[in-house]
């Protein structure tokens with residue numbers, strides 16, 4: 109969730125994205141409109157909405173960058189028209205519904221973090237009847253791709269640079285996830301639309317799609333290349349497709365467990381499902397590559413679940429039948445939270461912490477850091 113300010117700078121510097129959002133806001137915001145900006149970051153959409161005449165903007169952002177947004181609102185004379193909420197939007201109640209709800213919470217793909225859940229919640233609780241949701245829709249596209257260098261550097265490095273060791277466990281893990289596609293990636297066939305996310309009516313963040321991906325070029329298929337097209341409002345779109353200018357999101361590359369030699373006429377049947385687990389997405393996908401005569405060349409089943417370092421102990425401790433007992437860290441956290449009753453300073457709490465848990469907190473500065481962090485998260 110946490111971005112650095114330089115990351116927000118890259119988002120603002122993406123002129124294709126920004127022009128499209130500016131255009132969408134121009135078409136949706138009227139003088140007197142109320143706007144909700146979900147994930148305001150440094151506040152750019154809130155400022156544009158004010159400039160377009162919005163009566164009021166509710167700008168919501170859980171991370172500390174909201175202070176920069178506040179300063180920018182002040183610097184541009186809009187502080188009295190923007191109410192900032194430092195929280196996740198799902199934890200916020202707005203005093204009134206908004207005519208426009210705007211956000212860009214995508215990662216490499218729109219299926220990122222709790223993005224879709226957040227959009228559903230914002231539509232349901234914040235949007236006035238007949239209001240505009242920006243973005244309206246994202247479509248996920250996929251194609252079979254060759255990516256020699258990406259594959260060599262990310263997947264095969266665990267064999268090619270293993271220095272005689274068996275590092276296949278790491279290779280397996282990397283081949284169970286997706287990564288940013290590099291410049292070496294090239295499509296071996298035309299793209300096809302795999303999944304549509306229509307934020308105006310989607311009801312569940314869990315989605316799936318299946319598509320036949322044609323191959324029209326001889327080559328080595330290293331995986332599936334995926335990106336999205338965005339429709340912000342009717343007629344205002346941008347595309348992250350490979351032959352369009354690069355956008356800040358880049359594109360996703362889902363490596364195969366093994367490269368496959370493909371030829372024109374081959375087809376890859378791709379099925380992908382994405383479901384929210386613990387506030388992020390778990391992807392499961394299968395790919396079956398066959399010749400035009402129907403001979404199967406390869407069949408893979410992959411899931412990002414295999415990329416999580418889930419030890420048997422962690423799995424056991426995650427079971428609903430497990431009876432947890434506080435460990436030392438838990439006991440010390442409990443003590444700190446109990447001591448935050450308004451009578452002690454952070455320094456005094458840190459002193460009690462080091463006295464009670466000398467082997468967990470070996471220095472006062474370590475204890476001070478821990479208490480400050482807990483105070484920032486849980487106290488006023």
Ligand SMILES: C[S@@+](CC[C@H](N)C(=O)[O-])C[C@H]1O[C@@H](n2cnc3c(N)ncnc32)[C@H](O)[C@@H]1O
Nearest residue numbers: 119146147148149168169170196197212213226
């Ligand atoms: C990709 S940045 C976009 C920032 C800015 N709106 C822009 O487009 O330049 C997404 C922001 O959404 C915030 N965010 C993520 N989930 C959120 C939620 N549930 N409620 C509010 N903000 C959220 C993140 O902290 C991040 O600052």
